[in-house]
Ligand SMILES: [Zn+2]
């Protein structure tokens with residue numbers, strides 16, 4: 057176990073990360089210090105690394121520690137902490153999954169039960185690097201969890217490779233499909249088969265979708281999407297034109313279109329195509345484009361005439377993370393959940409970013425040793 061707290065500092069798009077060392081944060085009462093074991097590169101970090109939208113404005117000359125989709129072991133428990141959020145006893149060394157942000161629990165949205173829309177959630181992610189708790193991102197050896205960050209022990213049969221995506225990709229997709237109420241008999245289109253997309257195939261089937269159609273242009277991803285539950289795949293290398301892909305969805309759905317289309321590419325370019333795949337009464341779910349500063353054209357009259365709606369989901373509630381872990385435990389032996397990530401050491405973070413950016417890997421995972 058690393059006795060120092062290494063972290064990769066991000067400065068600006070196009071510049072290499074730098075590894076620096078920080079103190080290991082002592083846990084405050086009610087909090088927990090984790091030893092991070094794995095941290096994935098999430099699409100949101102790729103956007104930042106590329107400088108998409110207005111994200112380039114968020115970087116500072118001192119550098120910033122990115123990373124949030126991660127898992128780890130309990131390093132130290134703060135005063136008063138004896139169990140996880142299920143009441144299971146917690147001890148140093150236990151493997152855990154955690155909410156990477158902290159809803160305040162007392163604002164108007166939190167009290168109305170939509171903690172995913174809490175405006176305070178991400179405050180814990182900013183602060184000076186030389187002030188406790190130092191490393192606020194998971195591209196680091198240690199991370200401090202505040203008292204209101206949900207924390208769950210990981211079941212024995214769920215490996216670190218499986219659970220590492222639970223606290224962002226998986227929980228995000230669970231919250232999203234809940235929001236648009238994917239249910240028995242729905243026909244669902246998944247745009248993009250990266251980490252979120254392949255989980256979305258499996259979760260849509262779990263919720264009872266009659267048909268899942270997954271769209272991507274990389275064979276590896278399409279294959280994993282099929283293994284995770286997609287009934288049909290559309291390869292945009294074969295159907296290069298938007299109209300062909302829309303026609304393919306219409307064909308597969310008896311001319312009607314899909315009840316739900318989910319955007320998980322992370323590009324505004326695909327939104328209009330997705331909207332045109334919808335059946336009358338359909339629901340469009342936007343998750344992929346999490347950054348501000350881009351636009352798409354929309355024909356509101358078509359939405360009205362066809363009784364369609366657009367929903368967007370960012371962050372998730374604690375229950376979605378809990379359900380994600382239960383989903384992994386239930387399907388650990390049935391689905392190829394270990395195949396979603398590809399490993400890199402922390403020192404290879406630059407290569408991990410560029411290989412994920414080029415689409416060579418589904419989801420790069422930094423392994424801390
Ligand atoms: Zn993420």
Ligand SMILES: [Zn+2]
Nearest residue numbers: 160163166174
């Ligand atoms: Zn709140």
